[in-house]
Amino acid sequence: MKRREELVEALTGSTLGLFALTVGFLFPLFTLLVLIFESLPAIRKFGLFNFLTGTTWDPVAEVFGALPALLGTLLVTFLASAIALPVSIGIAMFISELSPKKLKPVFSTAVELLGAIPSIIYGMWGLFVIAPLMADYVEPFLQETLGRIPLLGKLFDGAPTGVDALTASFVLSVMIIPFMSTIVKDAFEMTPELLKEAGYGLGATKWEVVKNVVIPYTLPGIVGGMVLSVGRALGETMAVAFLTGNVHQIPKSLLEPLTTITVAIANEFTEADSDIYLASLYYLALILFVLSFGLLMLAKFYLLERLGKRWGTKGT
């Protein structure tokens, strides 16, 4: 009897340990190795530097360069984050400081619902609803106004089609707002009531308390949340897959079609007819893996860990 229980003990311990080892270590490591292995032909043929700076993506001539897709990814992610950040801070401030106590859960749930909508729905909705609006109204309007300004106007050159960097970034920004604002809101709510009341006691207005007490206190949380959202936006596929046009070119204006790493993989993976083509797509996936894993780890270990120490809790 005793022996049987000890056997179960050893068995559960080692099985669960194996699960944890696999999930938390072997799986990401193995993914990295598989990606490297699969992209070996492309690594050998193009090298790292040439692949990263190459601007041609020509499956027929079998010449592949990652620069358009890489820049597209960075551009769309950057624009989306730039739109999402102020909005997310505003939403977090509204939920944690402004809304009546009873309505707080309602607003938080509404924001979380926005985040729970599948990304393909964002993409389809963007294609059918937002893209025509952008092409017919918003983009001509931008060309009429901002487009007239020298230099800045260059950003809005070209025919407004609605399938371009601007629309893709915009839809992506709507998609990451819930994620970003939830993290910022959680950070805001960690500010000790005492500090805030000290601010009010000195006669500060609500905005001054937020600006001078809450934001400085939670800055690592805000930055960490932002980096985490950027990391997530980098790897987002379906929301932008409909809206970039998947054209391997470096866009000269925001109204030109482009591609991102994820979109190129999603559209071309099953059509890759030569080994070097597939290997190049794996190479793109490898770059994405390194970028997003690096960013997420940075956010997790450096920023949020530091914040965790300040709050006296480990890991957030």
Next chain:
Amino acid sequence: MGNERHLRRVILRRKFVNILMLTLSTLTAMYGLVWLFWILGDILLNGFKFISLQLFLNDPTPPGIEGGGLRHAFVGHFIITSLGALIGVPIGIGTGIFFAEYGRHSRIVKGFRNVTDVLVSFPSIVVGTFVYALMVKPLGHFSAVSGSVSLALLMIPVIAITTDEILKLVPNSLREAGYALGAHRWQVIKDISISAAKRGILTGVILGIARISGETAPLLFTSFNNNFFSTDITKPMASLTVTIFQYAMGPYEEWHRQAWAASLILTFGTLFFFITAKAVVHGMRRSG
């Protein structure tokens, strides 16, 4: 006198800035809500217009011929997702239990836990390429089961992290009471930790299912797509999400209509899981 006027002006300016910023903050919140209602409204309006019984009962017809449905995609989606959950749920819960019950004081396990936490936000399309290299390339053809495996890989971190967090809330004194009675560790886990954290673990499982039920990217090159009804998990199988992708990008008006209808089912299915998870948490708080 001049001093007082200056003071009044400063106060007025501060009040003005305050009101301005509070208004801006309120506007951003409204901005967020506008998108929520706009998306859900469009999905509801267009989806309901095109939803019909034949959508669920018929398989697709060639474009141009009336009366086609998406039965193959509904069934395929259900099979792929359930199989994914079947693989992912036990491993996810097991991993979470190990993090919380065994690895609490080990730096290495904490490292694993943080990596798992990072994997929650991991690009899903990379998981698809990974599974393609492991399961599709060697076999030479797409299969539904490889789709399920990629979905499982995506849901495991979500479930593991939720399970870990909820188990850490179980008071240690309960566990110590178990050990004092001479219980083994697995008995303490089974009869004390898990039974105290049942609802929380359930929430994690539902959240994990919600996460994978709307995934598209990892299915594109694992379970692929299939225009015919199939229940063979070793063959390519249609899923709602990939079908929506194909139909929305396609040139036919009929396809677009079906894509809207499928989106309605998909969105509200996913949100249903999400709200259920929320309700479970809420019930947990209420019952203490």
